[in-house]
Amino acid sequence: MKALVLSGGAGTRLRPITHTSAKQLVPVANKAVLFYGLESIAAAGITEVGVIVGDTAREIQDAVGDGSAFGLNVTYIPQERPLGLAHAVLVARDWLGDDDFVMYLGDNFIVGGISGVVDAFRRTRPDAQILLTRVKDPRPFGVAELDPDGRVVGLEEKPRHPKSDLALVGVYLFTPVIHDAVREVTPSWRGELEITHALQHLIDAHADVRSTVIEGYWKDTGNVADMLEVNRTVLEGLTRRIDGEVDERSQTVGRVVVEEGARIVNSRIVGPAVVGSGTVVEDSYVGPFTSIAENCHVADSELEFSIVLRDSSIHGVGRIESSLIGRHVEVTPAPSVPSAHRLVLGDHSKVQIHT
Template sequence: MKALVLSGGTGTRLRPLTHSLPKQLIPLAGRPVVAHVLDSVRDLGVRETGIVVTDGGEQIEQALGDGSRSGLSLTYFRQDTPRGFGHALSLARDFLGDDDFVVYRGDTLVTESIADRAAAFAAERPAAGVVVPEAAPDVELVHFFTPAVHEAVAALAADRPGDAVTPAGAAQWLRAHGGDVRTGTYTGYWRRIASAEDVLAAHRTLLDGLAPAMDGDVDAQSRITGHVVIEPGAKVVRSWIEGPAVVSAGALVEESHIGPHATIGRDCSVHGTHVDDSLVLEGATVSPVGRLHGSLIGRFAHVSAAGRDGAPRRSLVVGDHARVEVAE
């Protein structure tokens, strides 16, 4: 079995952050969304994986490489604009050959294993298998297909030229034409990442399962409580890190309160601020703004106070390289 990961969404509801950062690369608990998706693929025993990308695809390829670091073999396919599953399938046709395959969305987090569904599909080989959440059976999370899907997609494309063919539509066509399509339920946590609220909710869930690791430099005047990761090269000075929280490699946290449910990205600098339920991405600087809560701060952004410290909490979504002064 092979895998096809659809990572071509534009993330319009996450702008301005996604003007320069594909939403599939937003880090959750220190790792991109799509990396968590690839964990799910690898859990099925699948190694050969195609990733369909659009704008920002070069950033995804740079972040993931050839997949060898994750125990996978990755092949990339580029769409000029999101064109749906049917077009993605045509790009990956030679790669997929006559193999069965599983389809994941690159922006959908599925935290628990569906290896049992994959094993059942491989043993029984219906034309298609659909995995839906037990609490939301109208949402199709994952699809398994035999090569019969190629006929379905071709027929749908011929019937409705210009319409985007979806995995759900292909499965419905197969069922309507006598194919065996089976549905299995998923009882674990899942989240489709479409908005800032989705990012923060998924981030909280992943941080709640955090395994603590103290590899950075924490001075004697700082306090660490709960499950906290301090990565190598990070420095914590006169601060309270309240888990679950991550302070990434190269970051400096000084005279601040970080957490709960906060990640400070690589090479960030945070001074005199309480950051909770938030993500501060790589290279960003935050200096004293009182409290940031429920915020997404883009890469290399600068957020500072225009007046006195000690302001009430604020929620911000700030794009890459932005400069923001918060009025008191």
């Protein structure tokens, strides 16, 4: 069995972060979201992995390499444009051959991994297996309709009027019959080749398409709010570890990780929180559910429920919370201009200003 990992896509909902970085490499608890998926695939006993890449191919390749760090053998498969999940299967056809495979969306996060569902698929080998979870608002997702016996009878991609609250999780398992189905797919109203249409083709042809409703935690980390929520979930599982330097005027409370090479000076860190190697926190407070990546500098500030990417600095700005701060960012106090805001923002930014 092989794995096809999708790591293309523009990541428009995470702009401006994704103007300069692949969305799959935004870190959760100081580890790229994509790495959690690769670790789950390896834990399921799959070693041959094809990674679909697009405009951020070089960055993905530099981060993942040949896959040996994860116990995997990785092949990169270029996709010129992100034209849908079914299109990704089409461009990977030669590499997939006639093997069964799991398709894993690289920006998805599933607590507990996929070993159980992969083992069940290997034993029973239906034509296709989908994972579902109940969500409050299914409109942004692929949505499944089940009959009273739990069989999949219909699938829609991002429906305006969903027929159920069962959203497709970004993990699919297929036998080679999917290849005939994706060749029958035509572009949707979004201009993409939807995997839900290929699955519907299998259903209409009376293929064996099964579903599993998962009860565990799942998130599509496509926007800032979900990214922060996943970060919170992962940090809750931290084991306290202080490998860096914490001076006598500082305090670390609870599940705090201070990586080797980090320094905490006259500061209070309340877990769960992680401070990356080479980072200096001084005269500051770092509160729960915060991840600060490597080589950052936080001084005379308060930070809580936030993610700070590498090589950034936060100096003298009071309290920051519920924030995602990119790489090589400088956050400093604004000049003392009465009743004015001074902003330098990238394209597609969103700003909330308290007035």
